[in-house]
Amino acid sequence: MLLAPCIEWQFADHPDLADRIRAASRAGFTAAEFHLWRDKDLPRIAAALAETGMTLTGICVDPRRSIVDPAERAGMVAAVRESIAATAALGRPPLILASGFRVEGMSEADHFANAVAALKEAAALAEEAGVMLLLEPLNTRLFASMYLVSTSLGLDLVEAVGSPNLRLLYDVWHSACMGEDMAAVLAGRIHLVAHVQVADMDDRHEPGTGTLDWAEVMRTLASLGYAGGIGLEYLPTLPMAESLQLTRATLAV
Incomplete structure (x- = not known):
């Protein structure tokens, strides 16, 4: 499987993100990922990718x-539109969406209906641009009032939107924090999952350091x-070369 280090947290001995891309390449990777883009030097990143x-x-x-x-819907749709445009020079990478927080007093049905309506607008933009949107369930350990903290609910939303340009990002660590049975929640619906991220329990470090x-x-x-690919979205506890060696050995890829 394709492995992609999270250079937001990894190769941190290089302050510049473009240099982290180069370091990841020297370490044998062909892909990487990071978090937000507005605080990054996108032209330098594009040059490093090229x-x-x-x-x-x-x-x-x-x-x-x-x-x-x-x-917040108009702002969310605008953020998707701006993110699509801003990252075009980076090869139109998949764009990750979280749900945001629950709205006090709103019913479960209305939460779901609002999410579907918003995601349909976002997915239409993604379809037009040829970009994949990845909907990511998080966990209540980090975000007590986050709406989407369930893989099953996330897959329900993807199914309800019905767009080929909206898929689920399944994060093993978030799912484990919620006590989910991985095989059960993904059974029969793995075709709706376009990306997987990994980190070990309990403290989100490299695979092989936890439970x-x-x-x-x-x-x-x-x-x-x-x-699909595997995003190494973990906080390293070891020097980078040792961390990656342990991760690759633990995942056996």
Whole structure:
């Protein structure tokens, strides 16, 4: 499987993100990912991508806006539109969306309906531009009132929107924090998952430093038929070369 380090947190001995892309390339990677883009030097990043042949597996829509709060919908759609335009020079990478927080007093049905309506608008922009949107469930450990903290609900939203340009980002660590059974929540719907991210329990470090059974995680992905990439979205505890060696050995890829 394609592995993509999260250069927001990794190769941090290089202050410049473009140099982190070069460092990831020297470490044998062909892809990487990072978080927000507005605080980054996009021309330098584009130059590093062109120089190395690296691709990006995900960048967050920036600024982050709610998909469930009608008062934020126009801002969310604008953020998607601006993110698509701004990242075109980076190869039109997938754009990651979180849900935003629950709206006090709003019913579950209205939360869902608002999310579907907002995501349909965003997906229409993505279809027009040929960009993939990745909807990411998070967890209540980090965000107590986040709306989308369930893989099953995220997949329900993707199905309800019905766009080929909206898929789920399944984060193993977020899912484990929510106590989900990975095989159960993904069964029959792995075709709706376009990207997977990994980190170990409990503290979001490299695979092999915590309590998750990574052999079982990788077997489950393979048995379900997942063929996408793996984003290494973890906070390293070891020097980068050792961290990556452990991660690759633990994931057996």
